[in-house]
Amino acid sequence: MPRGELRTLNLPIADELAGRSGIRPRVRPDECAKYAIADEVPKLVFSPRTASEAAKTISLLAHEGASIVIRGAGTKQSRPPAPVGVDAVLDTARCMGVMEYEPADLTVTVAAGTPLADLQAALRLRRQFLPVDPPFAAEATIGGLLSARSAGALRQHYGSPRDQVLGMRVCLSDGSVAFTGAKVVKSVAGYDIAKLFVGAYGTLGFIAEVTLKVAPLPAEQLTVLATIARVEDACACASSIASSALFPMATALLDAGSGSLVRTLVPSGAPAWMLAVRCGGSPAGVRAIADGVTRLFRTAGAQAIEMLDVDRHASAWSDIAELAGGSAHPSQRWLVCKIACLPTEVASICTAAGALPAAAHVVAHPTAGVVFVHIDARDEHPRRAALELERSCSGPHRTVEYLAAPLELCRELRQPLPSGAPLLLARRVKAALDPSGTFDPGRLAGGI
Template sequence: MLTGAECAPYVVEGRTPECAVFPGSREDIAAVLGVAADSGTPVMPWGGGTGMALGSPPAHPGLVLGLRRLGRLLEHEPGDLTATVEAGMTLGTFQAELSRRGQWLSLDPPQAARATLGGILASNASGPRRHLYGTARDLLIGITMVLADGAIVRGGGKVVKNVAGYDLPKLAVGSFGTLGVIVEATVKLRPRPDCDRLVVARFSTLAEAGQAARAVMASDLIPSALDVVDGEGLRALDGEGAPGGAALLVGVDGIAEQVEWQCEEVGRLLKDCGLASVRVLDGTERDEAWRAVGEMPQRAFTDATAGMKWGVLPTQVAELIARAGAVASQRGLRAAFVAHAGLGIISAVLDAAGADAEQVACTLGEWRALVNGSGGHALVEWAPLAVKERIAVWDTPGPDSRIMRQLKAELDPRGILNPGRFLGGI
């Protein structure tokens, strides 16, 4: 157990927990939560710490419940393409274990070397390959959780005990640890593709890159990823960005002959969209490029202080990026964008060097109004506390928030799990 100054690595939004504990089994976690429930002590589950900037500031951090000791691969059935793993194992370690049998979990969220399976599920984190393979929710077969009162419950595949009436796996994914602590997960796997390529197509304008993305979506091609990066984002990736420029990143994997054909077809298709240059990356060069794309929000600017994630229609991506960039420019700020163009998911980063918290919050607010006005939603993914105190992290709660509150009241009646951090202050 850590206390006092030893808890410095677990400070969130300037708030230091009273202590940090690291149980070695789900039974130990159940015991900790039982004591916390009896005393009303808030509990903050902690995996790899990669997503702790996400969410509203904790009302009271209380106790950090670290899962780093739950890092075992419990079962791997290569013939069934399934595996059961403890929540504290990192995705990088898990993928390395699976690769020995020629398999993988088709998730590629940022910081895979540090992100744990439990944290990925709790935040529903994903990456570029979400375009073809979906999210954690699509890959989860079964789950084991410890509820706030210490009860160990299971749902989905390999069921021993269910929470009556609830689809536990679907509830757990994206709940940010507010309904229970994920301790084990059974997931669907895939054979590793024979061939994996990344086509990097550059354009003079963002509009051309957007047109190119739509052309790929309308074609017979089956890309595993389809990302648009604006000029500022390109600078962060390789230093070759130009004002007004942009790139389309097309991931293709599968059988070698099929992949080679698709790469050639991408090049031919994009010539009619104003293609300036094209490269096909493989191996380490490909992996580094995708890693840079995932980390772009954090590496775009030396003084980047705020990032948002938007959900819009795929057809709106290029236009909204252009309009949001203009909003930032009008305030004297720089912005960078990367989008999963086929899904309408945009990461927007603000360079707020020299700007005060009010100016940053106002810019984020204008971005949100722009996105909401287009029928989309906008989340403040990370920002300093001074900015979060001036703008809501989560978008306006919808009808689903009432259901979430009911679930929270039933599964965590004392409200000890990550209190105040989720949508609507749940």
């Protein structure tokens, strides 16, 4: 369905939906206004409790030719491009709860609308956790963070959220409910289609339930951080740590401006890049890792090396995650860009960001080769700065993605299409899984 073609939704459909699925959608404009996506008020909002309730409504709406945007906590909806028309919103808020959890199996099955914070609280009781630290951690839902493939610095040791996904129950636009993957830690039985739904931004179907691999919480954690004057030295230091046998949990690199926003840290000395390394393990093990990291810091000429105890450590990493994803700043003000590059290219990307024709902040996961650049959209030329960033980041295998933008920019910006992206295959996959083009058409790069 071409983008911008506003399909008329027959409103008595609400009665039919209520009759068929047992849930009454909201259609009053004042109620629907709360679910507006980039100022587009949907004509209808439905909040299913289960996969089968969702499937019934989806199938009816798809039949009517309506488009559906799936919404969890709504924290990623300012991602460009803005949708041109939103017929219906599937609100996942009532689709929540831990469904199966066996700690000794290290697996948990949850409904998609479950807030990450709730899941972490349930796992913490058994000294386990889902090893992801995305931004918007207080509000984000599991379904939302997977759909947006929202990863934090913990990806260094644990992999990105897609690596934790074992199985999924999904609702498709033909009204079917399908299970893909398995509920055990490894399975090669048919295609691993769950991977496709991670990072698909809800354009293939609705993730109703997901089975995830969880990890034991390290017995102890502490963080070593330091300031380093030159970004090249900071990146080289991060690389030497990642190539060592120390295996820390996470590494983050912050420019002086971002570093000063981490609440528990006392600013010291001249403005400089800040490198933070999160260590976890047994009491003796964690100390040995931290000592090793400190030695490598010294070799790199780091200043103000500091070890954070457990309390300051937790709050520092929560701040770092929020700073990376842009949730620490109001999105009315910032354009949040994510650049993926080789780890050895992080320093030059950081330098390029500093030379943009607009004020910018940088937070990076240097060992994963991911840089978040926040461009001040109140500047005169945020769009020019964005294009400048795209230009300076172009190169083989590098990609630029806009994660969030103020509304006006959201309407203007297109997601850059990486050169050599397998667009034909991606279009065929979309057509195969969502032939009616029901799920948020046009929201991905390349108009998928």
